[in-house]
Amino acid sequence: MQRRVLDQVWTPTQHIALWLGAWLTGNEGYDHTTDALKSLGGPSSTPGSLVLADAVVPDAVDVDKPLGLSEMMRLLKAATEGGDWAEDPRALVRLVLGGPGDAPLLTAGTEAATATAAAGGAIVVADAEPGFHHVLVKEDDSWLWFTLEGHLPEPAYLSPGEADLQLADAAREAAATIAALPKGHSPAASGRTDPRLMVGLLDDHLDMAFVPDAVPRRALGVLARADRVSSILAIAQGSESGVGGSAFDPQLIPLWKKIRQARMSAVEYAVRDWTR
Structure with missing residues (x-):
């Protein structure tokens, strides 16, 4: 898995924020938290x-x-x-x-x-x-x-339900954008890496990135969907195959923004749940 592809999909800063929030609110111990931060690049x-x-x-x-x-x-x-x-x-x-x-x-x-x-x-x-x-x-x-x-x-705080709907919209918009590319310009037409396989590889990697046990299930659901939509966008942009790329970046910029909003909202939801 090339690092540059993964960097577009997920940042360890997200998980580090969750671990710090869990520790500062008493939901995780010091040793467990420091071990997690070291493994995540803190x-x-x-x-x-x-x-x-x-x-x-x-x-x-x-x-x-x-x-x-x-x-x-x-x-x-x-x-x-x-x-x-x-x-x-x-x-x-x-x-x-x-x-x-x-x-x-x-x-x-x-x-x-x-x-x-x-x-x-x-x-x-x-x-x-x-x-x-x-x-x-x-x-x-x-x-x-x-x-x-x-x-x-x-x-722009979103509830988990709002964030989930926004991510669903982003996924549909991404699919429509990719489908509208001229024949021969989609990632699948590169003849190199099957984009579905690349998405699966990204999903497998992200599944190994652990979070605190106390993270609410609703926040986890939003983060999991954000990972999935990000994987699709990263592969569609041709980060791995070299196809597409900047030719349709402007159309995808608003979709990446929706994903970032969902991630920020999920972390805030978890932290506020811990401090109630």
Whole structure:
């Protein structure tokens, strides 16, 4: 499975957000969470894997020394401790995704927004102090920590039912777009990789990406459908076969946006369920 195909379909940042949300709400233990984060590409135990790029953090660790996963966990726990997350209108943990024509929902012009746009996604953790948010962004082998002050743009939150309907619409639109391609320009006409086989291979890989046991079934259903629709779009775009590609990218951009909205909503639904 080529990495570039998988990267279009799914980002480990989604699962890392779920694990952090489960741990911060007491639904997962520390050891299980850190093992999951390491396997998903979160900050490693190696000093220096966490960088306080533009951060205001609690006095919980020695920030003058190189930081790693354990320090990140202590900082997150200290930053969120004491918050009334059942009453706070902010979600304790949010997934923020961006893509072509879809800027990430962060304060425009900030380093955090720029880094998130470049990475394609970030994790936002609300501080117990109103008006502050911490943004974690993966950059190469490191994770960058930013702190934003003030109100953040509101996400277009969808209920699981709304997200599921939106994904069903995206799947139908994708099928119609592919069917409308001129003869000889569909992925199936490449004579190389059967797109149905490629979708199946992607599904098999995504099935191995585990999530916390406490994730609500409705959120899991949305994420599973998002994976499936993403697989179809990625293969249809010719990421593997080299067919199609940019010839119909503009038509698929709105569909990728719907998928990102569904993923963000599913993560928020899970976190809010844990903080009720």
